[in-house]
Amino acid sequence: MEYAKKTGWIEVICGSMFSGKTEELIRRMRRVQFAQRSLAIFKPKIDTRYSVEEVVSHDAKSIKSITVSCSAEILEHTLAGGVEVIGIDEAQFLDNGIIEVAQTLANQGVRVIIAGLDTDFRGIPFGPMPYLMAIAEYVTKEHAICVHCGDLANHSHRLTKSDKIVELGEKDIYEPVCRHCFNKLRKKNAD
Ligand code: ZN
Numbered sequence: 001m002e003y004a005k006k007t008g009w010i011e012v013i014c015g016s017m018f019s020g021k022t023e024e025l026i027r028r029m030r031r032v033q034f035a036q037r038s039l040a041i042f043k044p045k046i047d048t049r050y051s052v053e054e055v056v057s058h059d060a061k062s063i064k065s066i067t068v069s070c071s072a073e074i075l076e077h078t079l080a081g082g083v084e085v086i087g088i089d090e091a092q093f094l095d096n097g098i099i100e101v102a103q104t105l106a107n108q109g110v111r112v113i114i115a116g117l118d119t120d121f122r123g124i125p126f127g128p129m130p131y132l133m134a135i136a137e138y139v140t141k142e143h144a145i146c147v148h149c150g151d152l153a154n155h156s157h158r159l160t161k162s163d164k165i166v167e168l169g170e171k172d173i174y175e176p177v178c179r180h181c182f183n184k185l186r187k188k189n190a191d
Helices: 021-034 071-081 097-107 129-135 179-190
Strands: 009-015 039-044 054-056 062-064 066-068 085-088 111-117 138-142 155-158 174-177
Touching: 009 021, 009 097, 009 129, 021 039, 021 062, 021 085, 021 111, 021 138, 039 071, 066 071, 071 085, 071 097, 097 111, 097 129, 111 129, 155 179, 174 179
Parallel strands: 009 111, 009 138, 039 066, 039 085, 085 111
Antiparallel strands: 054 062, 155 174
């Protein structure tokens, strides 16, 4: 298909766990559906929570998705399908090739909406997310509520002792916390 001129950009939706990133991605994609634009949603293979075929948010809203094992597959699927708008969930788990893929697609007229964790359980920028945030036209930071003090939470505190960067889990393993509670908890864990 031919893309209209002057379309194509990158949007990033980021934040801690339980901040509503996936809900926001689904909300935007539903509006794309209403507008009758062609769309596709991708997510990396590693994220196996709830369903292998659908992007599902914590409040169980879902929309069909394509599971990919690397960023190059997103480029292939999108160009082959003549897709106008793509959503990517859990982008922090993708390889750094996603940066070039997002640029290429946006340059060719595709609206690219990327959702992912901005930082890992240590508070360090996660995978390709900092680069994607830098090159995006629009960045939205979502916040959860700190379970310790009720302030806005921007960290995903891990409740288990594991040091692995990728440790899939939900409220059994992670809790959203604010900067100050995060620092206190990290210090306590280090003692
Ligand atoms: Zn707090």
